[in-house]
Amino acid sequence: MINALDPQNMNNFSEASVSVEIETEDMTLNIGPQHPSTHGVLRLVAKVDGEKVHDVKPVLGYMHRGYEKLAEVRTYPQITTLVNRIDWVAGFSNEIPFIAGAERLMEIEVPERAKHIRLILTEMARISSHFVFNGAYALEVGALTPIFYAMEDRERVLDLIESVTGGRFHPNFNRIGGVKPAAGAGPTSKKNIQDLPAGFYRDTKVAMEKVIEAADQFQNLIGGNEVFKKRTKNVGVLTAETAEAYGVSGPILRASGVKSDLRTQTDYLPYDQFDYDIPVGENGDCYDRWDVRVKEMVESAKIVLQAIDSMPSGPLQAKVPKVIKVPKGRTYVRAENPKGEMGYYIISDGGLGPYRLKVRTASFSNVSILPIMLEGALLPDLIAIMGSLDFVLGDVDR
Amino acid sequence: MEEFFNNIKESFKDAVLEFETINIKVGSTEWIEAHKKLRDEFNLKFFSWLSAVDWDNDVSVGEAPKESVSPCFEIITCLSDLANTNLITVSTSIDKSDPKIDSLIEVYAGANWHEREAHEMFGINFENHPNLEKLYLPDGYEGNPMLKSFELISREVKPWPGDVDVEGMPEESESDETPDD
Numbered sequence: 001m002i003n004a005l006d007p008q009n010m011n012n013f014s015e016a017s018v019s020v021e022i023e024t025e026d027m028t029l030n031i032g033p034q035h036p037s038t039h040g041v042l043r044l045v046a047k048v049d050g051e052k053v054h055d056v057k058p059v060l061g062y063m064h065r066g067y068e069k070l071a072e073v074r075t076y077p078q079i080t081t082l083v084n085r086i087d088w089v090a091g092f093s094n095e096i097p098f099i100a101g102a103e104r105l106m107e108i109e110v111p112e113r114a115k116h117i118r119l120i121l122t123e124m125a126r127i128s129s130h131f132v133f134n135g136a137y138a139l140e141v142g143a144l145t146p147i148f149y150a151m152e153d154r155e156r157v158l159d160l161i162e163s164v165t166g167g168r169f170h171p172n173f174n175r176i177g178g179v180k181p182a183a184g185a186g187p188t189s190k191k192n193i194q195d196l197p198a199g200f201y202r203d204t205k206v207a208m209e210k211v212i213e214a215a216d217q218f219q220n221l222i223g224g225n226e227v228f229k230k231r232t233k234n235v236g237v238l239t240a241e242t243a244e245a246y247g248v249s250g251p252i253l254r255a256s257g258v259k260s261d262l263r264t265q266t267d268y269l270p271y272d273q274f275d276y277d278i279p280v281g282e283n284g285d286c287y288d289r290w291d292v293r294v295k296e297m298v299e300s301a302k303i304v305l306q307a308i309d310s311m312p313s314g315p316l317q318a319k320v321p322k323v324i325k326v327p328k329g330r331t332y333v334r335a336e337n338p339k340g341e342m343g344y345y346i347i348s349d350g351g352l353g354p355y356r357l358k359v360r361t362a363s364f365s366n367v368s369i370l371p372i373m374l375e376g377a378l379l380p381d382l383i384a385i386m387g388s389l390d391f392v393l394g395d396v397d398r
Numbered sequence: 399m400e401e402f403f404n405n406i407k408e409s410f411k412d413a414v415l416e417f418e419t420i421n422i423k424v425g426s427t428e429w430i431e432a433h434k435k436l437r438d439e440f441n442l443k444f445f446s447w448l449s450a451v452d453w454d455n456d457v458s459v460g461e462a463p464k465e466s467v468s469p470c471f472e473i474i475t476c477l478s479d480l481a482n483t484n485l486i487t488v489s490t491s492i493d494k495s496d497p498k499i500d501s502l503i504e505v506y507a508g509a510n511w512h513e514r515e516a517h518e519m520f521g522i523n524f525e526n527h528p529n530l531e532k533l534y535l536p537d538g539y540e541g542n543p544m545l546k547s548f549e550l551i552s553r554e555v556k557p558w559p560g561d562v563d564v565e566g567m568p569e570e571s572e573s574d575e576t577p578d579d
Contacts, residue, residue, distance in 0.1 A: 061534035068519075069543055072460035073553055104417050244480060246508035247445045253480070260480040328464075331417035332476060332487060334446075345476070345487070347451060351461040360447040360476070368511045397534065 024049070031382075033062045039136070040393025042367070046374070046382070053382055056374040058367060063397040071357040076102050076176060076324050079357070083344075084170040086361060087395040089132050090125040090338045092161065095174045098344045100268045101333035102176050105326045105348055112270070112312040114178035117195065119269045120204075120307050121161060121173065123300040127211055128157045129338035130293045130300075133390045137290060138222050140387040141231045146222055153214040156207045163197045176324055178317035195316050201308050208301040215297045223291065232286035236373050236385035239284060246372075247365035250340025251296060252389060255281035255288035262336035269335075274306045286388040293390070325352060339363050339395060363395035402484045409435065419487060426490045426499055433475070433488065433505045442477035442486060448502065448512035449474055450520045450544075457546040459553065469494050471522055475502070475509075492522070501527040519544035 032043035041062035047055040067086065071079050083098050084091045096118060103110060135150030158168045165171035173179055181195055222228050238248070240256045253260060261278045263271040279295035281288030328350040334343035340362025347356040366389050373385050403420055406413045410422040410432075424432040436442045451472040455462055470491045478485040492499055501524040502509035513524040514533040521542040524530060532539065541548055 061532075061536070064534040066543065069459070069548075069550065073550060241443075242507075244443045245445060245506055247447065247506075248508075249444075258480055265483045329417050330419065330421070332419045332485070334485075341446065343446070343476075345447075345449070345474070349461065349463050351464070353460060355460070355463065356451045358447065358449045358474070364511070365447075365508060368508060 033059075039391055040396075042391075042393055042396070044370070048379060051379050053374055053377050053379055056371045058370055060397055063393045065398065067359055067398045068357055071354060073353065075352045076326060076354070079353070080174060081170075081172050083359070084172055085394060086359065086398060087337065087339060087342075087363070087392050088169055089392050090129040091167075091170045092125040092165070092173065093122045093335065093337045094342065095172070096122055097268060097333045097335040097342055099174045099176060100335070101331055101344045101346045102324075102326055104331050104333060105329050105346060106176065106320070106324075108177050108318050108320060110178055110318055111315045113195070113314045114316050115270050116307055116311055117164070117179050117316075118174065119271070120304050121164065121171070122269065123304050123307075124157050124161055126300045126338045127297050128154045128161070130297045131157070131214075133293055134218050134222065134290075137387045137390070138228070141228060141384050143222065143225065143228060146218065149214065149217065149221070153210060156210060160200070160204055160207055163200065163203070175317065177320040178315070181316065204304060204308055208305050211301040212298050215294050215301075218294050223294070229287065231384055232290060232388070234283065235286045235381050236377065236388060237283060237285045238369065238373060242369070242372060243284075246369045248340070248369050249365065250336070250338070250362050251292045252289055252340065252366055254279065255292045256284035257282060262334055262341060266334065268333060271303070273310065274303050276303050286384055289388040289390075323352070325350065326354070334360070337362055339390060339392070340366060359398055361395045361398060363391035363393075364398070367391050367396050399483065406440065406486065409439070420485070421487045421489060424488060424490050426492050429490055430500050430502065430505060433477075433502055436477055436486065436488065437505060440484070441479050441481075442484065444478045444480050445506035445508040446476040446478055448476075448509055448516060450516045450522055452520060452544065452546045454546045458549045459546065471497050471520060473499060473516070473522070497521060498523040498525055500525050503527060518542065521545070
């Protein structure tokens, strides 16, 4: 009888078990649409060979609301309410390129003060979007703590947005020609207009310094964590060439080493008046995508602090007709949103609403890269890679 | 912008610069060639989007064009250069009775999903597309929702309450007084 516990016999046992050929078959794995880490309702159908994933097929449309069709039966001021809901994590920044497009076609010069208020609120929307990413992404790769800090810190920024616009997620604050008077403002007769609530500058300064502190804290808490580094470094590497051909934009593109930021390249808002850096990654992996976003939060906070110091005085609204009719023409306006390039292509026929409105959203193109990035990845990395793209399904499906 | 426009104009005679957006019209047979040229010679490597427009005089939703148009599908792509501000839209017209055009995937891989979307929404066939399935709509869905002839059912059942606001508005008054003064 062979003694199984005798170390001399052990080798034989292990060799015997390895030499047996097992017929294996790829398993089809269905992820979503209700998986918590899909940020909405994205479904992935993946083939799994052991721990390796291949042939990933994203299935979209669970949140398709048909904005492009709905826009054809609405007037320009009504469309602002709609587009708020595309990327609901940063509702304010969705309005900007649409309003800017209509203003460009109508040849309206927006007052400087209105532009500054827009800029401040856009940057706050960016900060709150990146807070959500910081909390959610850490959660997805297994760290529970950061989301509590992130949500608490985001609340401070949302409170500020609410104090000005009256809404936390869907401000609907922009008007063609400027912005509306603030929700918390005093009497709004034409002679004595108060556009920002009392104490706004003071509260903003406090909140922005907290944002810079929080980003620093995240660098230690998340970025300094060995487990987080192991799970994200050299995982899901995306090259600049692939990103470009697929129209991947925003922090994901910058993490791959491309220094491209529409805030400096276009003039939809007066970013040229401020001093800030554009963080760029080196390797294009999950860690860099996280890192770029944390650094961007600090830069955004710096922009807001500069903007409240140099706030120009003057009117909030340019003179516009009561019934808004946009002259015949077509234009494309794009903006750097928290998730990447968002743009509206407006074809106007001189009516009350657009003849055709094409909505270009960042997450749509960003998600289209998933099948390439996930080809041959390990199953545990699937969530890490997916989370690092920071998409919102409202922004994918429209 | 101006300099880039002049360069484009040398290669594409009928390029127009309108509202800070450059648009060039090409024939549907030169679709692939034009994009290859723009990518390689003008360095427009970033594929932003592709979409279509349904031009028709007879519409069931929205407003009909004010001047009569010849019915066709217009396909538009948007390309840009990441290193600077250069941006261009390219458009072509195709016949509605036989809506087909070559797929751009060999030039820009990112055109894949955009073409699938245009296929289901407008019924345009992109030839040589490897996987021209529905993107958003469920299997078995009939019709192409973005066509101007496709009715918006909710609007048929109940008129849009917002219409009241728009139509009841007076034209802009001469005086600039506010009621609460």
